[in-house]
Amino acid sequence: MRIEFVPADLHAGATAAVAVLAHEAAALSPEARVIDEATGGALARAIAGGRFTGAKGQILDLVAPHGLEAARVVLVGVDGVGAVEPEAVEAAAAHAFQAVKASGVTELVLKLGADAETAARAAFGVKLAAYRFDKYRTTEKAEKKPSVTVVKVAAADPVKAAKVYEGLNALADAILFSRDLVSEPANILHPEEFAARAKSLESLGLEVEILGEAEMAKLGMGSLLGVGQGSVRESQLVIMKWNGAADKSAQPIAFVGKGVTFDTGGISIKPADGMEDMKWDMGGAAAVTGVMHALAGRKARVNAIGVLGLVENMPDGNAQRPGDVVTSMSGQTIEVINTDAEGRLVLADALWYTQERFKPKFMIDLATLTGAIIISLGHDYAGLFSNNDGLSEKLLAAGKAERENLWRMPLPAAYEKQIESPIADMKNIGGRPAGSITAGLFLQKFVNGVPWAHLDIAAVAWRKPSTDPTVPDGAVGFGVRLLNRLVADAYEG
Ligand code: BES
Ligand code: MN
Ligand code: ZN
Numbered sequence: 001m002r003i004e005f006v007p008a009d010l011h012a013g014a015t016a017a018v019a020v021l022a023h024e025a026a027a028l029s030p031e032a033r034v035i036d037e038a039t040g041g042a043l044a045r046a047i048a049g050g051r052f053t054g055a056k057g058q059i060l061d062l063v064a065p066h067g068l069e070a071a072r073v074v075l076v077g078v079d080g081v082g083a084v085e086p087e088a089v090e091a092a093a094a095h096a097f098q099a100v101k102a103s104g105v106t107e108l109v110l111k112l113g114a115d116a117e118t119a120a121r122a123a124f125g126v127k128l129a130a131y132r133f134d135k136y137r138t139t140e141k142a143e144k145k146p147s148v149t150v151v152k153v154a155a156a157d158p159v160k161a162a163k164v165y166e167g168l169n170a171l172a173d174a175i176l177f178s179r180d181l182v183s184e185p186a187n188i189l190h191p192e193e194f195a196a197r198a199k200s201l202e203s204l205g206l207e208v209e210i211l212g213e214a215e216m217a218k219l220g221m222g223s224l225l226g227v228g229q230g231s232v233r234e235s236q237l238v239i240m241k242w243n244g245a246a247d248k249s250a251q252p253i254a255f256v257g258k259g260v261t262f263d264t265g266g267i268s269i270k271p272a273d274g275m276e277d278m279k280w281d282m283g284g285a286a287a288v289t290g291v292m293h294a295l296a297g298r299k300a301r302v303n304a305i306g307v308l309g310l311v312e313n314m315p316d317g318n319a320q321r322p323g324d325v326v327t328s329m330s331g332q333t334i335e336v337i338n339t340d341a342e343g344r345l346v347l348a349d350a351l352w353y354t355q356e357r358f359k360p361k362f363m364i365d366l367a368t369l370t371g372a373i374i375i376s377l378g379h380d381y382a383g384l385f386s387n388n389d390g391l392s393e394k395l396l397a398a399g400k401a402e403r404e405n406l407w408r409m410p411l412p413a414a415y416e417k418q419i420e421s422p423i424a425d426m427k428n429i430g431g432r433p434a435g436s437i438t439a440g441l442f443l444q445k446f447v448n449g450v451p452w453a454h455l456d457i458a459a460v461a462w463r464k465p466s467t468d469p470t471v472p473d474g475a476v477g478f479g480v481r482l483l484n485r486l487v488a489d490a491y492e493g
Helices: 030-038 042-048 086-100 116-129 158-183 191-204 213-219 222-228 275-280 283-297 343-358 372-377 389-401 413-419 435-444 480-491
Strands: 002-007 016-022 059-063 072-077 107-110 150-155 207-211 236-243 253-263 303-313 324-327 333-336 363-367 382-386 406-408 452-456
Touching (some): 002 158, 030 042, 042 059, 042 072, 059 086, 072 086, 086 116, 116 158, 158 283, 191 236, 207 213, 213 343, 222 324, 222 343, 236 283, 253 275, 253 343, 283 363, 283 480, 343 363, 343 435, 372 382, 372 435, 382 389, 389 452, 389 480, 413 435, 435 452
Parallel strands (some): 002 150, 107 150, 253 303, 253 363, 363 452, 382 406
Antiparallel strands (some): 059 072, 207 236, 236 303, 324 333, 382 452
């Protein structure tokens, strides 16, 4: 699907749908009024004869409107009374696209507001909404596929709108790259393949280093390596660097991702039902890859490091056993009570490595870490755990701005009792109470006092059904928008 910016008075042809906005009490936007007049009041009549109120996300679909050449008119509700926030335009554009994508029209013309910022946000919303992971579908009938092949976004100054869109387009590309990683099945996207895809981003100007098992063994990463030892796939540690700050030696910021390309649970094996979901247990690493893609794509003025801990957690004759004790790179020992609590074992070494090698301003890890966070917060919030109030505030604000909401959870020292081991420095599970918090407390032992935040994204990395028109069912790419915004608003200078 192609996206173009066109003049505001563009005449939509016979194979097109035109989308316009309506506010509270079904008040028509200026563009909608033009259409209402051209059709002899057809929009007003359709509103009068139905329940359309202009509420956010509501759609009124007018087919074969008399007086217009266009095949359809789509009236999209956005609430409010007048000026529309760019964010609302993004959602409205996505709603319009969802409404007509398989209707048979080949073209969608968006007339949602003519200024450059509004037009650019509409294009962004549509690009995200149109995501499909269909590379493995070889027999889908043409009539089931989306019919819309081009989206024309009307703007007073199309050239200016296209210019404003450049940054958003780079962000969208990064989000879609991240969604592709999350969507790929685990037979294709194993640790080495993931590392290769990260490496391919060198074309954007990133520097990408890959460590294999021998190198990690030399570094003493017994905690990460223990998780991958039952897999025939080699574990990988990927280090991505973006050096965009004016001062090339300025202290970097760092992102660390859990990349379990498949989580069977290992010897503490998971139940069969729903286990296929564990192909997306690398959603944290996908988010980190995505944010590095976005920073490079828009040439962000910041020095940033992305570290991915990539492993496959399999049961096998060589797999680690419950009760095994491993020694992490930090020197701390861990009794592995449950091999299914593997994400924290991977992050323990990835976090330690990151702070030791890069001495970052802060580290933020993202991980599909616990089922318990789904119980705590449901699917509309990711859990935020942090040793730093300033960083937390900035993350909460960035999340709100990008509709990737976070909710801060506590890290009470008293709960560390739950992960004490009789034979090692800690154990890797803390029992059922506060399962996401004890996971956070475990990670905190590997940050060495560096300002740090942990985002537990187990509930938000994959949405089915999705409640956001810019996110089709499945991979969200959660975290890319959020972290890109954090950098843009607080760390670019
Ligand atoms: N990858 C899972 C967490 C998860 C669950 C992610 C559901 C997405 C959806 C993680 O590795 C895991 O298995 N966690 C265990 C920890 C337990 C053994 C302490 C869990 O949450 O059950
Ligand atoms: Mn697990
Ligand atoms: Zn896992």
